[in-house]
Amino acid sequence: MSPVRVTPREEYLLLAKVAEEAERYEDLVIQIKGLTQTYGALTIEERNLLSVAYKNITNNLRSSWRIVDSLEKLESARVGSAGYSKHQVVLIRRQRSRIERELADVCKDIVKLLDDCLLSTAEPGEETVFYYKMKGDYYRYLAEFAQQHDRGRFSDLSLAAYKISYKHALALLDPTHPTRLGLALNFAVYYHDVRKSPERACHLGKHAFDEAVACLDEDSSTQVLRDSMMILQLLRDDLVIWSGEMQKESAGNN
Template sequence: MPLTSLSTQARTRPEREELYFIADLAGEAGRHDDVVKQIKLIVDHFGPQLTTEERSLLSIAYKNLTNSLRNSWRIIDALHKVQSARKGPNLHLIQRQRQRIESELMGVCRDIVRLLDRDLVPAASAGEETVFYSKLKGDYCRYLAELGQKREKDRNADLSLKAYRTAYKHALATLHPLHPTRLGLALNFSVFYHDIKQSPERACHLAKSALDDAVLSVDVSDPAMDQTLRDSMAILQLLKDDIILWAGEIRD
């Protein structure tokens, strides 16, 4: 290849900092699809080892995309149930809209699961990165397990459980009990047991175990502990709230 072609190719290849800047800018503007596109370009051009900042942007983008669709789906699904009970005249229109949202939501979830399986999980380093990506797979397979036909729901529930178990086993071996990623995993894994497996007992046990381990690991003599506690306090409160809620369900 001529030297001029090589230099032209080098100039046209995007800089990583430029791709990240555009992704960050898109996130600030609420353009979450654009964030995903930019991070995928980083993976394509520079490999699947993302920085903490790039990984965070990707996670937040998919979370915003799916949260919006899940909220819409819940509203339409509730209306569908009401109209079904009343045998309303517009039931087929509501059902069509619900299916459209469901299809879009499943597409987003499958997209990130493919990215995780193909690129991010195999290249993840041991420790927090592996826990983070395996947790993400568990989360989005859990969302898929809420949708679709029974066979597909069961398959995605099994995939979610496997991903959560992998993440949790790795977290117990490599992360401090107060680490936000470990606590966030415990929170979401317990929600899986409650919402998908319909087992408030197992959900409560897992959440309480994580909370107890975190409390027992607090070392007031460690000057770095204050920052760790601040980072984890919101998740600890959510774990506590869920334990109280699920314990009430068990008593009832």
């Protein structure tokens, strides 16, 4: 009995899945980059693995940044108290800057991969929406953590990518499509977190939520319906929080 032949593409995919299981996300990135450089366009499974890899790497870095940033603020407030010196704050600030550089490198890396390879081969519809959403997401992260002089530029680049993605989504995807809903959620978060506009965040989020609820189809596949409902729940939770913020601000101005 002759051995089963495994293609190079299957080898890349197998190693990518092993890396995901082992939570070695840098190794997962290497395998998906190899796939991209060798074959160009990615399958849905490969594309999702790419998303998982960068999401986990950046989530860990963003979490680390928040912890160190909080420590820096805490130590800064203690300067002058017994045992606390500016030197401790300087050391913590240096660590925060190192995390910022790592985060910026990762975000710029995925944006470069999108611009150089993936967007040019993307099919119209869900694939194009997915990749431009990713571009908007990672420029959003850059805008959140960048130094003041770079923040506006990254914010504008994020907005441009989200707008292209949303335009394609509105034209080519159903209101209940998980990719369209995920885009609406992240785009609304962009308006809230980066543009500091809960009003625009609520407007975009509520429009997406209402459209989806109006045409939910319980005959859809179980997995698609489950994914859509999960995103709708996240969207509703955010809308409640943002509406509360606007009510507090309005009450404070009266």
